[in-house]
Amino acid sequence: MSTTLPPVRPPTLRDVALGAGVHPATASRALNPATRPLVNTETASRVLRVAESLGYRPNPIARSLKTSRSATVGLVIPDLTNPLFPPIVRGIEDVLGPAGYNAWLVNTDNDADREESLIDSLRSRQVEGLIVATARLQHPLLDRLHAEGVRMVLINRRTANADLPSVTGDDATGVATAVAHLADLGHRRIVHLAGPQNTSTGLVRHRAFLQALRDHGLDDDLGLVAQCASWSEEEGARALRELLDAGREFTAVIAGNDLLALGCYDVFAERGIECPRDLSVVGFNDMPFIDKLRPPLTSVRVPHYELGSEAARMLLEGLRSPTWQVRSVLLPLTLTRRQSTGPPRHTPAENLG
Amino acid sequence: MSTTLPPVRPPTLRDVALGAGVHPATASRALNPATRPLVNTETASRVLRVAESLGYRPNPIARSLKTSRSATVGLVIPDLTNPLFPPIVRGIEDVLGPAGYNAWLVNTDNDADREESLIDSLRSRQVEGLIVATARLQHPLLDRLHAEGVRMVLINRRTANADLPSVTGDDATGVATAVAHLADLGHRRIVHLAGPQNTSTGLVRHRAFLQALRDHGLDDDLGLVAQCASWSEEEGARALRELLDAGREFTAVIAGNDLLALGCYDVFAERGIECPRDLSVVGFNDMPFIDKLRPPLTSVRVPHYELGSEAARMLLEGLRSPTWQVRSVLLPLTLTRRQSTGPPRHTPAENLG
Structure with missing residues (x-):
């Protein structure tokens, strides 16, 4: 005498919009940190509350399971011949792997044109998010990507723009x-x-x-x-x-x-x-x-391995949560x-x- | 009094088929080394001669220009923490870059399941070819990719299957x-x-x-x-x-x-x-x-840099030429x-x- 529960359907953007009493486009804008300022503050927080209570998650992982593709994150490295990067990569992969993500690395050789071309190519192939080790203090490309809502964590180095989440050493x-x-x-x-x-x-x-x-x-x-x-x-x-x-x-x-x-x-x-x-x-x-x-x-x-694993956890949170809180994490250093x-x-x- | 030449249109598969008097599907099979054995030997060599004389090139570069995407090659590395790989990567990128190709790296950590998943993910995003540094002597995955016509060069290590092109040290x-x-x-x-x-x-x-x-x-x-x-x-x-x-x-x-x-x-x-x-x-x-x-x-x-540049040149040849001759290149070593x-x-x- 068991009752059968209906299959659980993950909540959609439409469910969130319905719950908050707004148009789905408004809900979408409110859920994206980059476009959130375009929405009335009170409306935005209502949408976020509803999303949180329904357990709404933006789509990347669900979508990748559906299409039987592994989800993918791009790692942008300035100079692969610098031995500090391999431990960072290992830290990242050790977190991404169990979460069902592959990592693709690109090496910019500290060249801004190459960097832009490589990031374009990653985005054009539906990479879900980026971990970026190439940050310069003034970095218009990264500012633009952030403004476009690209999920991204800076690692090892930061930009002058504190809106970009980062994991660096102290x-x-x-x-x-x-x-x-x-x-x-x-x-x-x-x-x-x-x-x-x-x-x-x-x-x-x-x-x-x-x-x-x-x-x-x-x-x-x-x-x-x-x-x-x-x-x-x-x-x-x-x-x-x-x-x-x-x-x-x-x-x-x-x-x-x-x-x-x-x-x-x-x-x-x-x-x-x-x-x-x-x-x-x-x-x-x-x-x-x-x-x-x-x-x-x-x-x-x-602690490069830990920088990597921390950045990967932060990015996963960004990919899964509609209410991603931007943080700058500094890890302690020792001599x-x-x-x-x-x-x-x-x-x-x-x-x- | 100048005459205007018509714009030069690159020869298509259809042109090759027409010139050789065969169906385009037959021409396609003859042009792919992996499927060539399915075509009558005489027919295959006629198709290859026509392709060569017309200057026919398989499509990857042309296609990537058309869609304004950079063409991309995947590099499969067994263990990025081994410092021999960064010079190989640099050698590869220094050849691919000027040819309009980006390189995406994946790190398998010597895990066969990860390797298969990573290569699948690269192929699903239309990577044009692979440079593979993970070869084991018995490597069914690489044999299968080769049989499927994937353009691929092994680097640093080889498989027991001599049909796979490779660049290694002597x-x-x-x-x-x-x-x-x-x-x-x-x-x-x-x-x-x-x-x-x-x-x-x-x-x-x-x-x-x-x-x-x-x-x-x-x-x-x-x-x-x-x-x-x-x-x-x-x-x-x-x-x-x-x-x-x-x-x-x-x-x-x-x-x-x-x-x-x-x-x-x-x-x-x-x-x-x-x-x-x-x-x-x-x-x-x-x-x-x-x-x-x-x-x-x-x-x-x-000479890791040279292994990389040689492998990249070999792969570009494979991507551009319908008549790719498989070779195993050994570079000399010194003490x-x-x-x-x-x-x-x-x-x-x-x-x-």
Whole structure:
């Protein structure tokens, strides 16, 4: 004597519109964060309440099941040869996979035209959402995609536009930890190899470096920052050579990332500089394999796998929930101390003596 | 007094069929290498001759221009965290880009189900062709795709099926060079950490190792090969530990690839083994950054960028030409000598004395 329940039909946009007493087009506008401002505030919140209470979900997963296609998310990477990206990709895929999503990667090689063409091609093949690692501070393309309602999470770097959801490392605290470590070892003249200042990572780490110097009562002489035009080994080497050739005095280097630090290793080899005896160096990212360098590189550890998994969870939420709350998530960073940092050759006491 | 030429219209399948005096469906079957055996040999060669003389090209590029979509090629990677892949990707993209193609990457994580799902998803979105780095020797999925006429080039690894076009390194010669280098240094007891034997790279390098030992009049005792279940640092470490724990005597290791060699470095650190004084090690791939290891790793250099560009050129040819000739291309390998190899501690002369 069992009663048979009717099959459960997932609520549709029409159900939401009916429940809220509005036209489906209005409901649709209210449900899309990008078009929500076009709807009267009170109406919008009524639509969202009804959607939430009915358990309404926008369609991507349902649609992909129906068409027996896997749903797909696009990952936009600036430079695949930078070893920080593979762990990010793994973190993303480990979350997307069990949720029934495939990830397609595209590599822009830091070229804005390529980026636009690649993102266009992903959208034209019905990718459901994007995880974007190419953000520059001013990034009209990403602003436009957001305005068009594209579900998107920025990872590792952000734009100046705080409306775009993002998952990044807490770079400022990371740099402060690195400066504190060097100051504890007795360093007073520390230089920074700053990454591109049109990226959030480049700008935030640079500013945090100057702030940390001041916090430790150290000289924040602007000559102790060298600008790098790209996040590459070559640029790191070039910047360190310039500082040395200019006769700057310093005993430690904080490189904007590990690739810039690797460039320092090239200069050490060229010029017979012994690290850390002559010069300490700190990298940023703690990317794979740098524990096996000569000497093993002290580096600010960014939890790339966790950045990836967090960004993927955030995007899934955006794809499933009509009421997606935009957030900027910062994950904490730690310093991994290895043998590329040590006390300066001339300690302050020696200098006094 | 100039005459105006009519606009040049690219020849169509129908033009080819008309010229060859066959039905368009027959022409189509003759033009596709996978279905060509279904057509009478003489008819097929007539269709191919007409296609060639008219300059007929199968449609992908033309179609993509018409729909203002970029044409797209899928790259199937087994493990993006292996640093050998980014240079391959760059080589591929540097050829595809100027030809108007975008590349989409998918990472299978060495999982056959994921691989099938990812390739399905790429095909369902009209990817024009595939470059596949996941080949196992027995690989029914790739055989099936080939039989279905999917344009595809294998890269880095091959299947046992020689009908699938491929671009790989000349692994056998590479291993022979590594053995010769160690033999020249005076090593007589050399072990091999063999990669998975269901991959061409694992099997060919293993066989070439045994052959090279015999060629040098060295003992090819099977106990001097340790099998690794995956191409990973962990497996390299496990295999070397086992050889050491079994009390095997040897003075040099040829690792199936650089990740396995990195695993050896972990064991050196654990057990206080000094490299190369106590044990020499040779890697395979010469992947980025290993020149900065402690000690810098001697490795068989595989020209990954060139593998990528060659595979991309081969695939473009396959996408453009109706008469694609299947080839297996082997690129030459060289040995990059660094500080992880040196003379054995006990030279044969000392042993005699």
